Amino acid sequence: MEPPFTVARQALGDGAHRVAVCGEVDLATAEALSEALTATITRPRTRLVILDLEQVSFMDASGVRVLLAAEQLSEQRGTVLRIDRCSARVVRVLELCGVRTRMAYAAGLFAD
Numbered sequence: 001m002e003p004p005f006t007v008a009r010q011a012l013g014d015g016a017h018r019v020a021v022c023g024e025v026d027l028a029t030a031e032a033l034s035e036a037l038t039a040t041i042t043r044p045r046t047r048l049v050i051l052d053l054e055q056v057s058f059m060d061a062s063g064v065r066v067l068l069a070a071e072q073l074s075e076q077r078g079t080v081l082r083i084d085r086c087s088a089r090v091v092r093v094l095e096l097c098g099v100r101t102r103m104a105y106a107a108g109l110f111a112d
Helices: 030-041 061-077 088-096
Strands: 006-013 016-025 048-059 080-086
Touching: 006 030, 016 030, 016 061, 030 048, 030 061, 048 061, 048 088, 061 080, 061 088, 080 088
Parallel strands: 016 048, 048 080
Antiparallel strands: 006 016
């Protein structure tokens, strides 16, 4: 049984926030992820949003679209959006969609 979809937001201090996602990111859940990322990125004095995708069991193109829109919004606002942890399934989807190189990642997240 797949874990339920959840998005947890946490203020880390000094303008940094963590958004941890669990479960499937697809057409049914993408809007909730988009709302959480938008609310976090647009929060006053936000400098860094750390996105934890380690517990994401599935992501389709709608999830990738949300990540790209969040990246664009963060760039417009002068905020860094960084993927800190990422499941192998999500890495594969990002590679297949040709967007892995467009996103910012924590140092050492990938071997290559």
